[in-house]
Amino acid sequence: MTAVTDPATGTAAGESSSLRSADRGALETFKQGLRLSPEFRHGLAGTLVLAVLATLGKVVVPIAVQQVIDRGLGSGEPDLPFIRNAVALCALAVVLTALCGYLMNVRLYRSTESGLAALRGKGFRHVHDLSVLTQNTERRGGLVSRVTGDVDQISTFMQWGGLMVIVSAGQLVVATVLMAVYSWQLTLIVWACFLPLVLALPRFQRLVAKAYTKVRERAGDVLAAVSESVVGSAVIRAYGSEDRTAERIDTAVDGMRAAQTRAQKIVGFTFPATELVASITVALVVVAGVWLGVADSITAGRLIAFLFLITLFISPLQTATEVLNEAQNAIAGWRRILGVLDTPADVADPENGETLPRGPISVRFDGVGFAYPGGPPVLHDVSVEIPPRTRVAVVGETGSGKTTFAKLLTRLMDPTSGRILVDGTDLRTVSFSSLRERIVMVPQDGFLFDSTLEDNIRFGRPSATREEITRALTELGLADWLDGLPAGLDSPVGQRGESLSAGERQLVALARAYLADPDLLLLDEATSAVDPATEVRLARALDGVTRGRTAVSIAHRLSTAQAADEVLVFEHGRIVQRGPHAVLVEQPGVYADLYASWTTATTVH
Amino acid sequence: MPTKESPARPGSSVMLQGLKVIGVAIRTEPRIFTGAVVASAVYGAMTVASSWALGWATDNAVLPAFRDGAAGTGTLVVAALLIVGVAVLKAAGIMGRRIMAGIHQYRMQAHSRRAVTRQYLRLPLAWHHRHPTGQLLSNANSDVEAAWAPLAPLPMAVGVVVMLVTAAVAIVLVDPVLAVVGFLIFPAVAVLNLVYQRRLSPLAMRAQQLRAEVSEVAHESFDGALVVKTLGREDAETARFQAKADALRDANVAVGRVRGLFDPMLEALPTLGVLAVLLVGSLRLESGGVAAGDLIQVAYLFTLLAFPIRALGWVLAELPRSVVGWTRVTDVLDATGSMEYGTARLDASGPARVEAEGVSYAYVPGSPVLKDVRFAVAPGRTIALVGPTGAGKSTLTQLLARLIDPGEGVVRVDGVDLREVARGEVSASVALVPQQTFLFDDTVRGNIALGGQEPDERVWAALRLAQADGFVSALPSGLDTRIGERGATLSGGQRQRLALARALVREPRLLILDDATSSVDPQVEKRILYGLRDGAAEATVIVVAYRMATIALADEVVYLEQGVVTDHGTHEQLLARCAGYRDLVTAYEREEAERAALDISEDTDEEVVA
Incomplete structure (x- = not known):
């Protein structure tokens, strides 16, 4: 048993999720959650038998006390052999109970x-x-908590709370039955006293849960405020805003402390209620027992044993708030992980998808349109053919649809109308493994x-040897840069x-893609922080026209x-002009304007 | 209680350190702790008293009634009131203990969080460079939580000690022979508890560690989701994550095994004690040593103590984690090397003069990124800082804004060594816009004024100069729109323009732009740069740039290569005499020329290319 667990440590606070929020009820969520992890059912029957035995064992003491007092000590001379046998028997039962408890646990x-480890893996994938x-x-932290803290929330319930419900219910029934055997009148009194408490418990629990939700939200504020002081350390110093940041942190820290204190007060007031009742x-x-005793319907021993049974009756109720809390946490955890699993991967790997042969690649956009969910169309009826072994540049102002075009081409998103063909095959029917290999x-x-330079580049092609990685960097003209790093390929990044530096990160990302050696390479402003000389070297190496590779670059440097x-x-959202630079620049239009402003920008005076 | 026994064991030093950490908490908040302990003592005493009340009721109300066949109403009422009264006091004790223990714990957490983050704000940027972000975040969060975790069960544990002493006295008073049984059982529970915690804590710490690792892998993998997706590495990433999740599973099962073994044992021991009491008690009853009521009282006491005695175990269980957490927190609190400030002021008006003399800097000792850098900038000039990727340009900008101090050499503004300038003076005169845009989780106004009292007109003027007025006025609440991680989503270019406005609103005398417009459209960038040049901004400007447009605006160029200034002059001068510079800035033109030549040869002879 634990003290009331503070769920504040469980999950990241208050993010607004766009993942499917399952609006099924608590019971349905619970069932669905159990279905999700068939591992939970492994050996469940045996575990339940052990749980029942362990619970039964806990009933032994009051009975023993009753037996010993009533029969052994009840009238006249103490019945010593009986006591010795009873005690030995009880001791044996206690030891067996402990053993059952161990095996069950x-x-x-x-x-x-x-089950939970598998669930994490499923959610992660x-x-x-x-x-x-x-x-x-979705906020990154929110996604992470769905495979970490939210799953942990389930574990406490599955390992303690869930069983506690069964054990507690069993204990209540057993205690009630035993009490009724001693005296039905007294049993009625006990139930009459506890019924209001039982009815009030869910209300208590809701209060507590609400208070802890507040704590979690405030904890999220603290996390955000603290991370500002770390992530924004350069800006804070550059603008001398240390005091302001400190104030912001103080506000968040005080807010959290106030919420924690409030939650603790609620728990503090509700917790001892059981004690009083x-x-x-x-x-x-x-x-009442004395009155009944006087009326000869109960013996002194039975009355005293009955008092012990009340203790047995109380303990499930004492943990009920916690159990309810854990149950609610578990349901919330399940809801959140189900929220992930229920959200369809709308851009999915097709079943029995086609594997396209490697080699020169052609791409065709056929009347492609795209709109973000609930938004206006951002791409209208785009039809374009990119033949093999070509270098294509995509230009346009921010918001003109360049990036959307790139995301559709790599199938990070699917078009809302029209289709995209690769070597004549609809992109949606190509298997992911084949697609990611080629584009x-x-x-x-x-x-x-967070690893070495070598590991990061190898991410592009796991089978690559160290020599191949060095060769790739050399081919990209990055050998000098590599030599300048203190630990070379082993440098931690x-x-x-x-x-x-930002430019160096882009170099590594490019080397990684280069090593992957796709048939179509798409650069989305991938060299924006790299110096021009290096950029030109890279561009030439990456074009790889000699390999029959197609290259698509999105750039705001018109040199590309x-x-x-x-x-x-x-x-x-439309392609308004297309053709080689030399032709376009001669025509009045968007490109000529872009080029004019670019040339004034690149040429001095 | 045997918290300090067997000093030979390695665990005892942790125990000792843990008690010291608790000592810190008690010294910081002595009154609230005392209150919690008093409440806990009331709870402890009342727990014992409740057994005494029941015993008294049995002896004076129940048994006489059964013996004499008549119920004494007065005695019965007293017995009932006694039972309820004791329970009320006990409930008050529980309430006070829980609430005050919570307040103590939360106050300590708040103290530590404040102290740790004050250090983050005080320590120099160089210190931040040496410590990973994730570590610093967990220092202020999970480590602080771990450090003060024992405070929650602590008053209860202290109360338990009181309770045990009271119980011991009570049992001795009832019957010394029965007391012997108690004195055997309770130390046994305590020792079992100690063994339990010693076995458990390394396993629990390992599970905690793995939990953090699982979270780290997930965080990193989701952060890099785009890369994982575009390179089709989902399977490998899932395998990497599953390996950690499986290790966590094994660690949790190991914890469960120890818990599963000791929990039932700890539950069984007091029950065996009750049985022993009955066995011995029946013998004592026979010999007339005790009354039936006494026997019941002692048995009841045993069942009552069975649960609270485990509070000692909870405190002991938290101690190792607490020590680790506190050590990490104090590492931050004890970190030295704060920036030294002088008394000089930078109160001249008009653009600043800047000099770097023999400046060197190394992140890793032995591999300097800047070597003997020297150059001077006259007031009002605009300098372009140019150099290949990784040349040390960003580091240099941080030195000029005194975010870091040079390892060797000196940086001067208006002829004053920046290290001799008073606190707050540098940021009042110098504004740096770093390469990586950082926005606070705040409104647009908050992000630009940073708590200053700039009137809206000035904020808007800065936004105009940064070409950000257009999209800001289109935001749902204009200047009051929340941005940052939990606010409105802005594009990279928009974020950069806000960061620029933040610098411009302060009308700095030295403006340093570290490739601060890289995500801005060329046309927009051009407007910004012309605005800066022609605008009222009376400032010396140092700008890191690759783009010709930016360089074109500069009066002079400082060319940096592998941490060394290899040339300094006008663009034309450098173009004529500095090969590296020429190579860099004419790359596009040469590319175009070569491409043209290549196209011709491609047309005439395919073989040349192949």
């Missing part, structure tokens, strides 16, 4: 932990399977994992690659467009 831990759209509407019950039973995108923010075979000019 071990089985329970094993099956529940296996599904998060990755969700489309970028869904992923981006129990004492009133005992007092009433003593008074790779390098995003602007090249995320790095830090969390999110923070030990490298100048080098491309074809330029696609986007405006307001």
Whole structure:
């Protein structure tokens, strides 16, 4: 048994989720949750038998006391042999109870932990399977808590609370039956005293749960405020806003402390209620018992044993608030993990998807339109053919649809109308493994994992040897840069690659994609923080025209467009111009305007 | 209680340290702790008293009534009132204990969180560079929580000690022979508890560690979701996560095994005690040593103590984690190397003069990123800081804004060594816009004024200069729109423009832009840069840039290569005499020329390319 657990540590606070929120009831959620983890049922029958035996064992003491006092000591001379036998028997029962408890616990831990570990894995995988759209509407911390804290919430209930419900219910029934055997009148008194408490318990629990929800929200504020002081350390110093940040932290910390104190007060007031009710019950039973005793319907020993039975009756009620709390936590946890699993991966790997042969690749957009859910269309009727071995540049102002075009081409999203064909095959019917092998995108923010440089580049192709990685860097013209790093390929890049500069992170992300060696490489402003000389070297190496690779670049540096075979000019979600740079620049239009402002920007005076 | 016994064991030093941590908490909040302990003592005494009340009721009300066949109403009422009265006091004790223990714990958490984050704000940026973000966040959160976790059950544990002493006295008074049984059972429970916690705590700590690792893997993997997806590495990532989740499962099962073994034993021991009391008691009853009521009182006492005695175990269980958490917290609190401030002021008006003299800096000792950097900027000039990726430009900007101090050499503004300038003076005169945009979880106004009292007109003027007025006025609540992680979503370019407005609103005398417009459209960037040049901004400007547009605005160029300033002059001068610079800034033009040449050869002879 534990003290009332503070669920504040359980989950990240108050994020607004766009994941499907299952609006099924508590019982349905519970059933669904159990169905989700078949491991829970492994050896369940045996565990339940052990649980029943362990519960029965706990009833032994009051009976023993009653027997010993009533029969052994009740009238005249103490019956010593009887006492000795009874005590020995009880001791044996107690030891067996403990043994059953041990075996039950071990089985329970094993099956529940296996179920939960599998559940974490399932949830984790599904998060990755969700489309970028869904992923981006969710805070990262919120997603993480769905496979960590939310699952932990289930574990406490499964390993303690769930069984406690069974044991408590059993204990209540057994105690009631035994009490009724001693005296039905006294049993009625006990129930009359406890019934209001039983009815009030769910209300208590709701109050407590509400208070802790507040605590979780405030804990989220603290987390955000503290992270500002760490993540924003440079800006805070640059603008001398230490005092202001300190005040913000204080406000959050005080808010959390106030919420915690309030929650504790509610628990503090409700918790001893059982204690009071129990004492009133005992007092009433003593008074009524004496009256009944006088009326010769109960013996002194039976009355005293009855008092012990009240203790047995109380203990399930004392833990009821906690059990209810755990149950609610578990249901909330299940709801949140079900929220992930129920959200369809709307951009899914097709079943029996086609595997396309490697080689020069052609892409065709056929009347493609796209609108974000609930938003206006951002891409209208885009039809374009990208033949193999071409270098295509995509240009346009912010919000013109360039990035949407890129996301559709890599099938991070599916078009709302029209279709996209790769080598004549609809993108939606190509298996993910084949698609990701042939088309790779390098995003602007090249995320790095907290590992070495080598590991990060190898992420592009796990089978690559160290020599291949070095060779790739050399081919990209990055050998000098590599030599300048203190530990070369073994250099740690830090969390999110923070030990490298922004430009260096982009170099690693490019090397990673280069090593993956796709047939179509899509660069989404992937070299925005890299110096021009390096950028040009990279662009040349990455084009890889000699390998028959197709390259699509989204860039706001028009130098890329100048080098491309074809330029696609986007405006307001449409391709308004297309053709080689030399032709487009001669025509009046969007491109010529873009180019004019670019040249004034690149040429000095 | 045997918390300090067997000093030979390695665990005892942890125990001792743990008690010291508790000592800190008691010294910080002596009154609330005393209150909680008093309440707990009331609870403890009343727990014992409730058994005494029941015994008294049995002896004076129940048994006489059965013996004499008549119920004494007065005695019965007294017995009932006694039972209820004791329970009321006990409930008050529980309430007071829980609430005050909670207040104590939460106050300590708040104290520590404040102290830790004050350190984060006080310590130099160089210290931040050496410590990973995740570690600092957990120092202020989970470590603080772990450090003060024993405070919740502590008053109860102290109360239990009182209770045990009271119980011991009570039992001795009832019957010394029965007391012997008690003195055997209770120490046995305590020792079992201690063994339990010693076995459990390393396992529990390992599970805790793995829980953190599972969370780290998930965090990192979800952060890099786009990369995982675009490279099709979902299977590998799931395998990496599942391996950690399985390790956590095994660790949790190991914890469960120990819990599963000791919990039933701890539950069984007091019950065996009750049986022993009955056995011995019946013999004593026979010899007339005790009355039936006494026997029942002692048996009842045993059942009552069975549960609270475990509070000692809860405190002991939290101690190792508490020590680890507190050690991590004190590591932050004891960290030294704060920035030293002088008394000089930067109160000149007009653009600032900037000099760097022999400046070196190394993040990792032995591999400097800047070596003997020296250059001077006259007031009002605009300098472009140019150099290849990884040349040390960002580090240099941080030195110029005194976010970090040089390892060697000196940075001067208006001829004053920045290390001699008073606190707050540098940020009042110098504004740096870092490469990585950082926005506070606050409104647009809050993010730009940063708590200052700038009137809205000035905020809008800064937004205009940063070309951000358009999209800000389109936001649902204009300046009062919340942005940041939990607010409105802005594009990279929009975020950069807000960061720029934040710098401009302060009308700095030295403005440093570290590639601060990289995500802004070229056209918009151009407007910003012209605005800066032609605007009223009377400032010396240092700008890190690759783009010609930016360089074109500069009066001079400082060229940096592998941490060394290799040239300094006008764009034309450098173009003529500095090969590295020429290579860098003409890359696009050369590319175009070469491409043209290549296209020609491609047309004439495919083999050349292959």
